[in-house]
Amino acid sequence: MLKTTEYKAYTAGNFRLIPQIQKLPEFLIREMELVAQVLPFKSNSYVVNELVDWQNFQNDPIFRLTFPNREMLSDEHFNILRRAIASGVEKSKLKGLVNRIRLELNPHPAGQMELNIPEINGKKLHGIQHKYRETVLFFPSQGQSCHAYCTFCFRWPQFTGMEGMKIASAEAETLTAYLRSHKEVTNLLLTGGDPMVMSASLLDRIISPLLNSDFEHIQTIRIGSKSLSYWPYRFISDRDAADMLHLFEKVSKSGKQLSFMAHFNNPAELKTKAVKQAIKLIRSAGAEIRTQSPILKNINDSANDWASMWRQQVRLGCIPYYMFMGRDTGAKKYFDVSIESAYKIFREAYSKVSGMSRTVRGPVMSASPGKVHILGINEIGGEKFFILQFIQGRDPAWVRKPFFAKYDPAASWLSDLVPAFGKEKFFWQDEFNKLTGIPA
Numbered sequence: 001m002l003k004t005t006e007y008k009a010y011t012a013g014n015f016r017l018i019p020q021i022q023k024l025p026e027f028l029i030r031e032m033e034l035v036a037q038v039l040p041f042k043s044n045s046y047v048v049n050e051l052v053d054w055q056n057f058q059n060d061p062i063f064r065l066t067f068p069n070r071e072m073l074s075d076e077h078f079n080i081l082r083r084a085i086a087s088g089v090e091k092s093k094l095k096g097l098v099n100r101i102r103l104e105l106n107p108h109p110a111g112q113m114e115l116n117i118p119e120i121n122g123k124k125l126h127g128i129q130h131k132y133r134e135t136v137l138f139f140p141s142q143g144q145s146c147h148a149y150c151t152f153c154f155r156w157p158q159f160t161g162m163e164g165m166k167i168a169s170a171e172a173e174t175l176t177a178y179l180r181s182h183k184e185v186t187n188l189l190l191t192g193g194d195p196m197v198m199s200a201s202l203l204d205r206i207i208s209p210l211l212n213s214d215f216e217h218i219q220t221i222r223i224g225s226k227s228l229s230y231w232p233y234r235f236i237s238d239r240d241a242a243d244m245l246h247l248f249e250k251v252s253k254s255g256k257q258l259s260f261m262a263h264f265n266n267p268a269e270l271k272t273k274a275v276k277q278a279i280k281l282i283r284s285a286g287a288e289i290r291t292q293s294p295i296l297k298n299i300n301d302s303a304n305d306w307a308s309m310w311r312q313q314v315r316l317g318c319i320p321y322y323m324f325m326g327r328d329t330g331a332k333k334y335f336d337v338s339i340e341s342a343y344k345i346f347r348e349a350y351s352k353v354s355g356m357s358r359t360v361r362g363p364v365m366s367a368s369p370g371k372v373h374i375l376g377i378n379e380i381g382g383e384k385f386f387i388l389q390f391i392q393g394r395d396p397a398w399v400r401k402p403f404f405a406k407y408d409p410a411a412s413w414l415s416d417l418v419p420a421f422g423k424e425k426f427f428w429q430d431e432f433n434k435l436t437g438i439p440a
C-alpha cells in the first residue's frame with residue numbers, strides 16, 4: 001500500500017511554516033513574499049515534500065514551478081513595490097499599486113475574455129468558449145482553482161481575486177442547452193483552473209447528462225488537469241477518489257472517450273510512486289491520458305527534458321500531445337523561449353524518440369487566429385524564413401496551409417512575426433480581422 005500525504009495548501013500567508021523554507025535566508029523569503037503580492041501563489045504538501053529538490057532548490061524546476069522568484073517581476077515593478085512596503089504604505093494603497101502592476105502584465109492574452117463566447121437567443125453564455133468548430137470549452141464554476149498554482153500560468157488573473165479578471169464560469173444546464181443545439185461539436189473540454197478540484201458528485205452533474213441520446217454527437221469528453229502532477233492522491237486516497245474513477249468508467253462504458261489532458265512540465269513530475277499509481281488507476285477506468293506543456297525557460301528548455309518526458313509518458317501509457325509556446329502574460333519574460341530555440345529543442349527531442357512518442361505536435365502557439373504550428377526554418381535566395389501552419393484555425397479553411405514569416409531570432413510569438421518575401425499580409429489576416437474586429 002502506498003503511503004499517502006495529507007493535502008495541505010501553502011499560500012503567501014503561511015508558506016513560512018514550511019520547514020524547508022525556514023532554512024532559507026530571510027532576504028530570499030522576503031523577495032518571494034513580495035512577488036507573491038502580484039502573482040498568485042499556492043503550493044502544497046505533495047509538491048513540497050515529494051517533488052521539489054530542496055538540496056538544489058535555486059535551480060530546481062519544480063521549485064520554480066510554484067514558488068515565486070524575484071526575477072519574475074521587472075526591476076521597475078519589484079523596486080516600486082519594495083519601496084512602498086518599506087515605507088509602510090497602508091493596505092488599501094498597496095492593493096491599488098499591486099493591481100496597477102498586474103494590469104501592466106497583459107492579464108488577458110489572445111483575447112481570452114472577449115472572444116469566442118457563444119450566444120443562445122442573443123444572450124452571451126459566459127463560462128463557455130467555442131472557437132474551433134468541433135470543440136467547446138467549459139469553465140465549470142466550482143473548478144476555477146488548482147491544487148497548486150503555476151508561476152507561468154496564463155490564467156493567473158483568475159486567482160488574484162481582482163474585479164473583472166475572472167473568466168466567467170457556468171453551470172451544467174447552460175452547457176447542455178448549448179450542446180443540444182450544436183451538433184457540429186464532437187468534443188467537450190472541461191477546463192479551469194483545474195476541474196479535478198471539484199468533487200466527483202459535482203463533476204457527475206456536468207458529465208452524466210451528456211451520456212444520454214441527445215448527445216450522440218459528443219464523442220470525447222476531455223478534462224484539462226494538472227492534478228496528476230500536483231495532487232495524484234486525488235485518484236488514490238481522496239475521500240471520493242473511487243467515485244471519480246467510477247465516473248470516468250461510466251463515460252467509457254457509455255461508448256464515449258474520456259480523455260484526460262494531463263499537464264506535465266518536467267520529467268521530475270513523472271517519477272513519484274503516487275503519480276505512477278494514479279496514471280494506472282485512471283487508465284484502468286477506461287480513460288486515455290494525453291499530455292501537454294508549454295516550453296519554458298528555467299523549467300524545461302532542453303531537448304533532454306522533453307525526450308525524457310515523452311519516453312516516460314509512453315512507458316506509463318500516456319500519449320504525448322502538444323508542446324506549446326508560452327503566452328505573453330504575467331512573468332513571460334522570465335520563461336521566454338524564442339521561436340527559433342523552441343523549434344530547435346523540439347526537433348532535437350523529437351529526433352531522439354521512437355514513433356510511439358511522435359504523436360506530439362509542436363512548438364504550437366495558441367494565438368488569437370488559431371493554433372499555429374512552427375514547422376521549420378529555411379532559406380531561399382538569401383532570405384531566411386519560418387514555415388508555419390494552422391493546426392486549428394478560427395476558420396477551418398486555414399488549417400494546414402503553409403505560410404511564411406520573416407526569420408527573426410528574437411521573435412517568441414505570432415505577433416512578433418511579419419510575412420516573408422515582401423508580402424504585406426499573411427493569407428488569413430483580412431478574414432481574421434473580419435471575424436474578430438481585431439486589426440490585422
Ligand SMILES: *Cc1c(COP(=O)(O)O)cnc(C)c1O
Pocket residue numbers: 129131132135137189366371391392
Ligand atoms: C487548444 C484549443 C482547443 C483544442 O484543440 P485541439 O487541437 O482539438 O486539441 C480548443 N479550443 C481552444 C480555444 C483551444 O485553445
Ligand code: SF4
Pocket residue numbers: 145146148149150152153154155156192193194225226263
Ligand atoms: S494548473 Fe493550469 S490553470 Fe492551474 S495554475 Fe497551473 S497552468 Fe494555471
